[in-house]
Amino acid sequence: MDIADFFDTFFEEAEELLADMEQHLLELDVDDPDSEQLNAIFRAAHSIKGGAGTFGFSVLQKTTHIFENLLDHARKGELTLRAEHVDTFLEAKDIMHEQLDAYRNEEEPNQEAYERICHTLQQIALEEIGKTLDAPAAPAKKAEPEEDKKAAASNQHHLKVALLNVGDKDRGLLVEELEQLGDIQSQSGDEKRYEVTLTGGVSADDIEAVMCFIIEPDQIEITTVAAEASAPGVAPAAEPAPSAPAPVAEEKPAAPVAETPPVSKAPASKKPEKAAAKKAAPESSSIRVSVDKVDQIINLVGELIITQSMLDQTVSDLGDQSVGNSSLQNGMSLLQRNARDLQEAVMSIRMIPMEFVFSRFPRVVRDTAGKLGKEIELVTEGKSTELDKSLVERITDPLTHLVRNSLDHGIEMPDEREALGKPRTGKLVLSARHQGGNILIEVRDDGAGMDRDRLLAKARENGLNVSDTMSDEDVYQLIFAPGFSTAKEVTDVSGRGVGMDVVKRNIQGMGGRVEIQSKKGEGTNTRIVLPLTLAILDGMSIKVGSETFILPLSTVLESLQPAKGDMYAMAGDDVVLKVRDEYLPVIAIHEVLDVENAITDPTKSIAVIVQGEGRRYAMLVDELIGQQQVVVKNLEDNYRKVPGVSAATILGDGSVALILDITGLHRLSRAKKEAGKIANQPHLSYYKEAEPS
Amino acid sequence: MSQASNEAVLAAAEAENREFLVFSLGDEEYAIDILKVQEIRGYENVTRIANAPDFIKGVTNLRGVIVPIVDLRIKFHLENVEYGGQTVVIVVNVADRIVGIVVDGVSDVMTLTPEQIKPAPEFGVTLSSDFLSGLGSLDDRMLVLVDIDKLLTSEEMALVDSTGNR
Numbered sequence: 001m002d003i004a005d006f007f008d009t010f011f012e013e014a015e016e017l018l019a020d021m022e023q024h025l026l027e028l029d030v031d032d033p034d035s036e037q038l039n040a041i042f043r044a045a046h047s048i049k050g051g052a053g054t055f056g057f058s059v060l061q062k063t064t065h066i067f068e069n070l071l072d073h074a075r076k077g078e079l080t081l082r083a084e085h086v087d088t089f090l091e092a093k094d095i096m097h098e099q100l101d102a103y104r105n106e107e108e109p110n111q112e113a114y115e116r117i118c119h120t121l122q123q124i125a126l127e128e129i130g131k132t133l134d135a136p137a138a139p140a141k142k143a144e145p146e147e148d149k150k151a152a153a154s155n156q157h158h159l160k161v162a163l164l165n166v167g168d169k170d171r172g173l174l175v176e177e178l179e180q181l182g183d184i185q186s187q188s189g190d191e192k193r194y195e196v197t198l199t200g201g202v203s204a205d206d207i208e209a210v211m212c213f214i215i216e217p218d219q220i221e222i223t224t225v226a227a228e229a230s231a232p233g234v235a236p237a238a239e240p241a242p243s244a245p246a247p248v249a250e251e252k253p254a255a256p257v258a259e260t261p262p263v264s265k266a267p268a269s270k271k272p273e274k275a276a277a278k279k280a281a282p283e284s285s286s287i288r289v290s291v292d293k294v295d296q297i298i299n300l301v302g303e304l305i306i307t308q309s310m311l312d313q314t315v316s317d318l319g320d321q322s323v324g325n326s327s328l329q330n331g332m333s334l335l336q337r338n339a340r341d342l343q344e345a346v347m348s349i350r351m352i353p354m355e356f357v358f359s360r361f362p363r364v365v366r367d368t369a370g371k372l373g374k375e376i377e378l379v380t381e382g383k384s385t386e387l388d389k390s391l392v393e394r395i396t397d398p399l400t401h402l403v404r405n406s407l408d409h410g411i412e413m414p415d416e417r418e419a420l421g422k423p424r425t426g427k428l429v430l431s432a433r434h435q436g437g438n439i440l441i442e443v444r445d446d447g448a449g450m451d452r453d454r455l456l457a458k459a460r461e462n463g464l465n466v467s468d469t470m471s472d473e474d475v476y477q478l479i480f481a482p483g484f485s486t487a488k489e490v491t492d493v494s495g496r497g498v499g500m501d502v503v504k505r506n507i508q509g510m511g512g513r514v515e516i517q518s519k520k521g522e523g524t525n526t527r528i529v530l531p532l533t534l535a536i537l538d539g540m541s542i543k544v545g546s547e548t549f550i551l552p553l554s555t556v557l558e559s560l561q562p563a564k565g566d567m568y569a570m571a572g573d574d575v576v577l578k579v580r581d582e583y584l585p586v587i588a589i590h591e592v593l594d595v596e597n598a599i600t601d602p603t604k605s606i607a608v609i610v611q612g613e614g615r616r617y618a619m620l621v622d623e624l625i626g627q628q629q630v631v632v633k634n635l636e637d638n639y640r641k642v643p644g645v646s647a648a649t650i651l652g653d654g655s656v657a658l659i660l661d662i663t664g665l666h667r668l669s670r671a672k673k674e675a676g677k678i679a680n681q682p683h684l685s686y687y688k689e690a691e692p693s
Numbered sequence: 694m695s696q697a698s699n700e701a702v703l704a705a706a707e708a709e710n711r712e713f714l715v716f717s718l719g720d721e722e723y724a725i726d727i728l729k730v731q732e733i734r735g736y737e738n739v740t741r742i743a744n745a746p747d748f749i750k751g752v753t754n755l756r757g758v759i760v761p762i763v764d765l766r767i768k769f770h771l772e773n774v775e776y777g778g779q780t781v782v783i784v785v786n787v788a789d790r791i792v793g794i795v796v797d798g799v800s801d802v803m804t805l806t807p808e809q810i811k812p813a814p815e816f817g818v819t820l821s822s823d824f825l826s827g828l829g830s831l832d833d834r835m836l837v838l839v840d841i842d843k844l845l846t847s848e849e850m851a852l853v854d855s856t857g858n859r
Contacts, residue, residue, distance in 0.1 A: 303757055306757075547740070547741065592743070593744070594743050594744065595743070633757075633759045634759070635752065635759055637758070637759065637790070638758065638759060638760050638761055638790045638791045638792060639752060639759070639760075639761040639852060640851070640852065640853060642742055642743075642744075642745070644744075645742070648740075648752060648759045650754045650757065650759075654738065654754055655738045655740060655753075655754065656738075656740040656751075656752050656753060656759055657740065658740065658742070668744070
């Protein structure tokens with residue numbers, strides 16, 4: 001085993017610690033800092049420092065060290081915190097994160113950022129408490145005398161590491177680890193007690209930290225032996241002692257961080273520490289599993305479900321023969337139930353709460369608001385709403401963009417708001433909740449709202465095809481057109497007009513859609529509707545001619561048999577169906593998808609009322625077959641995007657059925673009618689552009 | 694000539710030789726690089742895709758993977774296009790995609806030496822010479838060597854989104 005194997009563990013833990021640190025920093029009340037929180041921040045910094053030191057990430061170690069010292073003064077009340085300090089701390093956290101990433105990519109961290117943040121932190125210390133933080137003249141060198149002392153101490157010491165009750169196999173590994181940490185002078189002993197004498201620049205803590213990955217802390221005993229005293233066969237010249245004339249005798253292995261006796265130093269013992277920081281959050285027993293493995297299980301379960309429904313179909317095809325055989329029937333229903341439960345359980349592995357997304361926004365809002373000089377209150381709702389992991393990862397960027405957009409264009413400056421009779425502080429609400437088979441994520445602000453006329457004027461300027469009679473909804477959708485921006489000036493937050501089209505494309509790529517509701521002067525509500533997962537879909541299978549299609553069940557509202565009197569022809573080919581005082585555009589699937597041998601008389605077919613992108617349509621089909629869960633298979637893997645079709649699935653008999661996309665079908669139907677009427681097809685070309693590639 | 698050097702010569706010649714899968718479309722014989730071929734199967738259970746070009750027959754389920762099926766006979770404007778027990782689908786692997794191509798029949802696997810591969814002449818409209826890697830002459834037979842990568846990823850096959858996105 002190589003020490004590098006522990007790197008990943010360290011990186012992951014450090015990342016969690018940094019996230020904790022940020023959360024606490026954001027929650028910190030500057031005027032009356034909660035000492036528990038300051039302690040938690042301090043502990044996080046300290047743990048990272050410990051780990052960084054162990055693995056030799058010196059720049060990160062030094063940065064955290066200075067940071068930690070400053071925090072120490074803060075929690076002792078020697079430093080009176082101000083808002084800008086918190087800003088600096090957050091910046092420091094960011095830089096530490098960058099350094100961490102750099103180490104992870106096996107690069108050298110940015111020296112300039114490191115020197116700058118060290119300097120800034122030193123400056124705070126100098127101004128506020130009138131003393132330097134054991135300032136290093138050149139930051140690249142040793143960070144502080146304490147460190148020097150420690151180094152000096154361990155350099156002048158031999159560490160006698162005794163391994164108690166360690167088997168041969170582990171011992172080999174441990175000795176190898178020790179070799180990485182320093183020069184082994186001698187080793188001897190048996191299984192009960194094996195002693196290794198070590199020289200080098202490591203401290204006892206560091207050794208303990210590394211060893212703890214393999215053995216229990218009580219299996220290790222480290223004693224410091226002064227170089228002068230012991231040193232059998234040690235050449236002192238091999239370790240030229242640094243100039244720091246530290247009194248060796250006072251130095252004990254545990255001394256370096258003596259100011260925090262209750263805090264353990266080893267990364268391995270971070271768990272209890274973290275729990276304490278979260279005010280005794282219940283210890284969750286979890287394992288880290290790579291997403292690939294989970295996906296593989298999900299795929300296999302998907303295939304199992306297909307096999308199960310194939311069997312089911314075979315059994316029901318047996319008809320009378322199977323009726324008498326109750327054990328077959330029982331077995332089938334048991335299999336079905338177990339398969340569904342298994343599927344549900346497996347799918348839930350991938351579900352993670354929206355909190356993972358929302359937790360980054362306090363920071364985004366704080367930074368953006370600060371940059372823009374606005375006062376914003378962020379409210380998050382529905383943090384525990386669960387969503388598929390792949391969607392969570394992909395929703396973050398679009399959501400960040402929408403939030404920035406709201407902050408920049410939506411919410412007005414404080415003075416402006418006051419003049420309008422609104423509270424100075426703007427309110428931004430992020431909410432997530434389940435709605436049917438979807439998750440609804442909203443970004444709501446109480447800002448200026450959208451200006452319909454300005455959007456239209458701007459659209460004309462950009463050469464887009466718009467008319468004054470467009471519905472509000474369509475007008476708002478204009479902001480998603482590429483290159484569209486109504487911002488009066490370009491800021492570094494937003495306004496360049498790139499992005500909103502990307503936002504829409506990303507969301508559509510996830511099988512979702514964006515809707516905008518806005519009222520001038522009162523605010524804007526951007527609603528993102530996403531499927532809960534991309535892998536499984538509740539579908540309604542329908543038959544047209546001899547072909548089977550799947551409609552997403554979430555889009556189906558009801559079905560009915562249209563009466564002749566309820567169908568109205570409109571301006572040529574268009575037909576609408578009257579359903580309870582509402583006129584719905586009719587889409588005849590057999591026309592749109594050119595199905596042969598389908599029922600062409602609407603009164604003999606079935607109208608399925610479906611909803612897509614906020615609109616309702618009546619879809620004419622021949623027959624409803626039934627509801628079933630289907631495993632969504634991508635068509636684009638080996639083929640391409642098909643208009644009117646969102647994906648495909650495999651039916652019980654092994655054949656492929658297409659999953660229909662309601663709005664796509666509507667566009668296709670319109671495009672077809674246009675194409676039939678006019679040779680020049682503006683809608684068709686528009687349709688092509690609108691289609692995400 | 695020693696045996697060792699003889700073997701070396703043979704090996705060198707082997708390295709230059711390429712193996713092709715020969716299939717028939719109507720009366721003509723075509724061949725594709727055998728390394729592109731994943732498997733050969735019957736034509737069955739193809740789900741039609743609406744509004745696609747007529748030579749795209751639809752998609753089928755190949756052990757859980759959705760695979761498009763292209764009928765080269767329609768693409769090459771052959772007259773007799775029938776589907777029966779003899780109709781064969783060659784499943785090829787091109788540009789990280791799996792595509793099935795319908796042909797009239799698969800005859801054999803041929804090894805062609807570099808001398809047997811002649812450059813393709815400028816061709817007619819149906820099959821641009823861009824999609825040919827040459828003509829193979831084998832005794833009195835002529836094989837049209839199709840560059841299946843280029844053909845299936847070309848814009849006119851409409852198998853791949855024109856932007857190149859997947």
